[in-house]
Amino acid sequence: MARTLPKTDVLIIGGGWTGLTAAYELAHAGQRCVVLERGKKRHTATSFSAPEEHDELKYAHRYSHMMDVKKETLTIRNNRDQQALPMRRLGSFLPGSGLGGAGIHWNGQLWRPLPSDLQMRSHYEERYGKDFIGPDVSVQDWGVTYEELEPHLDFFERICGTAGVAGNLGGEARPGGNVFEGPRSADYPNPPMQQPISNTLFGEAAARMGLNPFPMPSANVTKAYVNPYGAQLHPCTYCGFCERFGCGYYAKADPIICVYDRIKDHENFEIRFDAQVLRIEKSEDGKTATGAVYLDENGEEVFQPADTICMNAYALWNVHLMLVSGLGKPYDPKTRTGVVGRNYAYQTVAGVDAFFDDSVKTDPYMGAGALGVVIDDYNGDNFDHSDLGFVGGGYIACKQYHGRPIGYQPVPEGTPKWGAEWKQAVRENYNHHADLVVHGSSVSTPENYLDLDPTWTDAYGRPLLRMTFDFPENDRKMSDYVMQRAMEVAREMDNVTSVSGTNLAAVDKHYDIVPYQTTHNVGGAVIGTDPETSVVNRYGQMWDHHNVFVFGACLFPQNLGYNPTGPLMGLAYWTLEHMKRDYLPNPGPLMDA
Amino acid sequence: MAKLYSRRAILAQIALGTGVAGAGFPVSHAFAASDDRPWAFFTDDEARWTAAVADVFIPQDEFPSASQAGVVDFIDFQMATAYGAGEGLYLDPPFPAGALAEQGYQLEFTPAQLLRQGIEQARQLGDIATMDAPARADHVEEMSNRDDITGTLIVELWKLTKQGYFADPIYLGNHDYAGWRMVGFPGAHAYYTERVDAHKRSVTPPPRGIAHDRDGSPYPPRAIGGGSD
Ligand SMILES: Cc1cc2nc3c(=O)[nH]c(=O)nc-3n(C[C@H](O)[C@H](O)[C@H](O)COP(=O)(O)OP(=O)(O)OC[C@H]3O[C@@H](n4cnc5c(N)ncnc54)[C@H](O)[C@@H]3O)c2cc1C
Numbered sequence A: 001m002a003r004t005l006p007k008t009d010v011l012i013i014g015g016g017w018t019g020l021t022a023a024y025e026l027a028h029a030g031q032r033c034v035v036l037e038r039g040k041k042r043h044t045a046t047s048f049s050a051p052e053e054h055d056e057l058k059y060a061h062r063y064s065h066m067m068d069v070k071k072e073t074l075t076i077r078n079n080r081d082q083q084a085l086p087m088r089r090l091g092s093f094l095p096g097s098g099l100g101g102a103g104i105h106w107n108g109q110l111w112r113p114l115p116s117d118l119q120m121r122s123h124y125e126e127r128y129g130k131d132f133i134g135p136d137v138s139v140q141d142w143g144v145t146y147e148e149l150e151p152h153l154d155f156f157e158r159i160c161g162t163a164g165v166a167g168n169l170g171g172e173a174r175p176g177g178n179v180f181e182g183p184r185s186a187d188y189p190n191p192p193m194q195q196p197i198s199n200t201l202f203g204e205a206a207a208r209m210g211l212n213p214f215p216m217p218s219a220n221v222t223k224a225y226v227n228p229y230g231a232q233l234h235p236c237t238y239c240g241f242c243e244r245f246g247c248g249y250y251a252k253a254d255p256i257i258c259v260y261d262r263i264k265d266h267e268n269f270e271i272r273f274d275a276q277v278l279r280i281e282k283s284e285d286g287k288t289a290t291g292a293v294y295l296d297e298n299g300e301e302v303f304q305p306a307d308t309i310c311m312n313a314y315a316l317w318n319v320h321l322m323l324v325s326g327l328g329k330p331y332d333p334k335t336r337t338g339v340v341g342r343n344y345a346y347q348t349v350a351g352v353d354a355f356f357d358d359s360v361k362t363d364p365y366m367g368a369g370a371l372g373v374v375i376d377d378y379n380g381d382n383f384d385h386s387d388l389g390f391v392g393g394g395y396i397a398c399k400q401y402h403g404r405p406i407g408y409q410p411v412p413e414g415t416p417k418w419g420a421e422w423k424q425a426v427r428e429n430y431n432h433h434a435d436l437v438v439h440g441s442s443v444s445t446p447e448n449y450l451d452l453d454p455t456w457t458d459a460y461g462r463p464l465l466r467m468t469f470d471f472p473e474n475d476r477k478m479s480d481y482v483m484q485r486a487m488e489v490a491r492e493m494d495n496v497t498s499v500s501g502t503n504l505a506a507v508d509k510h511y512d513i514v515p516y517q518t519t520h521n522v523g524g525a526v527i528g529t530d531p532e533t534s535v536v537n538r539y540g541q542m543w544d545h546h547n548v549f550v551f552g553a554c555l556f557p558q559n560l561g562y563n564p565t566g567p568l569m570g571l572a573y574w575t576l577e578h579m580k581r582d583y584l585p586n587p588g589p590l591m592d593a
Numbered sequence B: 001m002a003k004l005y006s007r008r009a010i011l012a013q014i015a016l017g018t019g020v021a022g023a024g025f026p027v028s029h030a031f032a033a034s035d036d037r038p039w040a041f042f043t044d045d046e047a048r049w050t051a052a053v054a055d056v057f058i059p060q061d062e063f064p065s066a067s068q069a070g071v072v073d074f075i076d077f078q079m080a081t082a083y084g085a086g087e088g089l090y091l092d093p094p095f096p097a098g099a100l101a102e103q104g105y106q107l108e109f110t111p112a113q114l115l116r117q118g119i120e121q122a123r124q125l126g127d128i129a130t131m132d133a134p135a136r137a138d139h140v141e142e143m144s145n146r147d148d149i150t151g152t153l154i155v156e157l158w159k160l161t162k163q164g165y166f167a168d169p170i171y172l173g174n175h176d177y178a179g180w181r182m183v184g185f186p187g188a189h190a191y192y193t194e195r196v197d198a199h200k201r202s203v204t205p206p207p208r209g210i211a212h213d214r215d216g217s218p219y220p221p222r223a224i225g226g227g228s229d
């Protein structure tokens, strides 16, 4: 029997971006908050300082900051006819563990959704007709609009000291920004990043072609800055050890410096490390949750009762916790009923390599996690889809994130995979390569979903999460189309001698768990206005258990072409506002089912 | 206690096989400065075989080959420490047959077990020591296409070879910054605010690793204990 602790007001599962933010906001609203974090305590000042942090092998290839698959992992298959097998090593995505979660080793590419992204089904049906979206695509509206999220998207940009150029300030077009973005209430708090030669040549080529380049919005901060919580950030050094690394320079906005340091001494705040939540318990009538059982740092099972529970364990592990705890109705692809695990989606990524002649030296080691020049002309519904046979799109970025030599060995197409010629090609091209990415959307389908695996268990004896996922036809076409556009821009770039493209979702390829793609796992516990097709209502509150609120990318009904943290933090602040204003004074369902 | 092997002697035998022995090793060769330290994991036969394969992946030209840059030391150290023991690898059974490539690594072996058993099996497939350079390349290519443990072994060794050639020298590879000099990577001490948008053909600063300048030495220490993995 688990030892039972005194009850707390709010129990928060997970100490990353969403969990620490929930704790900050709710503690200040007078709620006693307990955060349970499965990983260790660590701090930006002491744990991430250079040069020790600049260890490519340890952090980028041995994943020392990330979660341990020996303790928790999942099984993976491309379709229901296959046997799912365990993801035995990290690869395709790199979920975090420890204080700050994945937020300490993210890139800091900080996006907003397009207004039409949030109304994906109704927008496409209105513009292109009722039958335009194919029958095997289960995309749906979010149930919350851009106008509603805008103040929250703006606030999170200020928490991160975001660097960028507004393209649409209150409806007024602004040169140098993203002309396609929704209207914003304020400009970015900091000026954009300084761009290296490769990104600059990309922007010039795109502009010559009549496209609309702009600097990627970045949480790699460009000036000394104090955020609304009082956190001090410092300018980025373009050190190139960013994605997969912590930033000891206090230049990359992370949840430790931006949020945790500002709440850690508050009387309503408590965080427990090495606290692995095993399951959430329900009341006898099943209508509410009563608390969570976790393993404490001594491996002892403890029950923490709470009035309200916030699930902030990252998209995949929120869904896993729901399934092992019996929260919500699990999705069944055979009958296409149930909701937990439904509409799992990912990110559709293609890469384009452009090689310069000897006159352009790129110095690719000068990089930062969000150092890019982007065009959004082929993202979302920013272009006419009438004759294309797919929905969605992606941004095209020329990026210089990291020229670290174990991972970055660009060679032209046709180079042998190893040997003398390979060695020569690596040497000749390391400094003469432009790195383009197509970062594309991912539609949800009835056959891509999450459930529990019948065979394998985790270190705590719970069934592993099972992922059934392959790239939908829609996204294969989309990715190929946008990649062709990216190659056109690459060919237009000055001093480029050869261009090649790799579409991970090409027709002959299946989703592969091995190569890193993105840690943008979305869906599985989606937001909406209909309990038949969503786990939570439009306020992030579970339909079936009104005192459980859900945070993170598991809420996305499908994935947009952007990185998820801006949108999911916009949703987090939206949910927290409704919790503080409407729910906590009068607990109960915020919407009628 | 592991037996003492002379690494220099072992590598000299490899070089004979590649036909570059006459040139001798460059002064900066990892093993020329090396010693009679015992391997932490390898037997001398395994080390010799691994060096031959690693030098197919990255042969010598104006820049050192893999083994000359310390890749075998790197792999030996990795196998003797956490990575080799299976850190970050979920090894719960069962291990059903018929796994797809898209599902990733599905063998029941830690990397150290994979190397031990894989090399033993691979050595049944041919005597790499007696082959000339083109024959070695063909042999490695052929092993890499096999749908068995040797195929997986070659994939793993290629990954480890690149890591050893380019990782910070605290892990015993990338000796004298061979890999970093080759591509022009300045290393762990990284502050580029002044240069990032200069758009000038710059001279890349000389490489400096994590432990550079420690104890006043121009090169990082080469003690096994230097690794922090
Ligand atoms: C390499 C990398 C680069 C990225 N780059 C970008 C980017 O540029 N832009 C962008 O928008 N997004 C990026 N992301 C994604 C971004 O990191 C996530 O969207 C974000 O961190 C999600 O916040 P979260 O609070 O939902 O989850 P997390 O930050 O992952 O936090 C979840 C926390 O919950 C804890 N936890 C999980 N299960 C349990 C349990 N059972 N009990 C107790 N604790 C538990 C975890 O240990 C973790 O600390 C990147 C991710 C990675 C890995």
Ligand code: SF4
Binding pocket: A219, A220, A221, A235, A236, A237, A238, A239, A240, A241, A242, A243, A245, A246, A247, A248, A249, A250, A251, A252, A367, A368, A369
């Ligand atoms: S690139 Fe900039 S933000 Fe990223 S880790 Fe380095 S200093 Fe920090």
